[in-house]
Amino acid sequence: MTVKIASAQYDISFLESWQNYQEKIEHWVAEATVNNAQILLFPEYASMELASLFGQEIYSSLSKQLLSMQSLHDDYLKLFQSLAEKHRCYIQAGTFPVKIESGAYRNRAYLFMPDGRYDYQDKLMMTRFENEQWLIQSGNELKCFDTDYGKIAINICYDSEFPLLARKQIEAGANIILVPSCTDTVAGYHRVKIGCQARALENQCYVVQSSIVGDAPWSEAVDVNVGAAAVYTPVDRGFPDNGILAIGEFNAVQWVFADVSPDACATVREQGQVFNYRDWPLHTRFA
Numbered sequence: 001m002t003v004k005i006a007s008a009q010y011d012i013s014f015l016e017s018w019q020n021y022q023e024k025i026e027h028w029v030a031e032a033t034v035n036n037a038q039i040l041l042f043p044e045y046a047s048m049e050l051a052s053l054f055g056q057e058i059y060s061s062l063s064k065q066l067l068s069m070q071s072l073h074d075d076y077l078k079l080f081q082s083l084a085e086k087h088r089c090y091i092q093a094g095t096f097p098v099k100i101e102s103g104a105y106r107n108r109a110y111l112f113m114p115d116g117r118y119d120y121q122d123k124l125m126m127t128r129f130e131n132e133q134w135l136i137q138s139g140n141e142l143k144c145f146d147t148d149y150g151k152i153a154i155n156i157c158y159d160s161e162f163p164l165l166a167r168k169q170i171e172a173g174a175n176i177i178l179v180p181s182c183t184d185t186v187a188g189y190h191r192v193k194i195g196c197q198a199r200a201l202e203n204q205c206y207v208v209q210s211s212i213v214g215d216a217p218w219s220e221a222v223d224v225n226v227g228a229a230a231v232y233t234p235v236d237r238g239f240p241d242n243g244i245l246a247i248g249e250f251n252a253v254q255w256v257f258a259d260v261s262p263d264a265c266a267t268v269r270e271q272g273q274v275f276n277y278r279d280w281p282l283h284t285r286f287a
Contacts, residue, residue: 006037007229044182046094084112123156161195
């Protein structure tokens with residue numbers, strides 16, 4: 001079984017209207033699905049371009065933009081839900097800062113299903129900017145999602161740099177980890193990239209990274225964005241020698257496509273040159 005994945009190098013826009021945003025998203029999804037992608041990945045905080053709809057006083061304020069964006073949350077869900085149903089695909093829509101009942105905000109990654117259902121993974125490891133300036137709090141649950149292509153997991157950006165999170169998801173049956181990311185420095189991009197490649201290596205699985213690209217000087221939250229989307233693999237027989245199945249042009253606006261075979265993960269864990277996944281518990285002997 002193979003599945004085509006599309007990972008976005010997505011540009012932040014200054015929007016004139018909700019219709020402008022809807023048409024942009026519809027265009028991106030249509031472009032991916034006309035190329036037969038069945039799983040689509042957008043980057044972390046891709047939704048923050050919606051703050052531009054509220055005027056300078058709001059979009060220039062870290063706190064006010066979060067509050068104002070809650071008025072668009074339902075429309076955001078309906079848009080991606082309808083597109084996943086229309087195109088019969090899975091869409092991980094990046095992340096949306098969601099205000100929960102306690103009044104706190106969570107950085108939430110929704111996964112929309114072809115049958116109209118959706119679920120979410122909250123970011124668990126918060127960056128200094130999120131913690132100290134934006135006051136967005138971490139989630140408290142690590143999930144896996146059942147799909148037609150096996151279990152899929154989500155590590156949101158910084159989460160990918162902590163190996164025990166991915167390990168638990170892989171042990172729960174996931175063979176694909178989606179990593180929506182937002183990085184404002186080349187070093188930040190490489191931290192996430194290295195984390196993604198390490199998770200693919202040690203778990204003998206696929207890890208898919210998506211990046212925001214381009215500048216949005218009007219936004220303190222996502223003013224500078226750099227990176228590249230990619231699909232990373234085990235480094236073993238049957239996979240690329242460098243563990244990179246596909247990678248985009250740095251900072252270009254584009255989809256990155258790759259065909260992946262979740263079944264190949266089980267094969268390499270049984271027949272590979274090395275057994276990173278199987279040998280993982282042995283490291284505890286030296287702890």
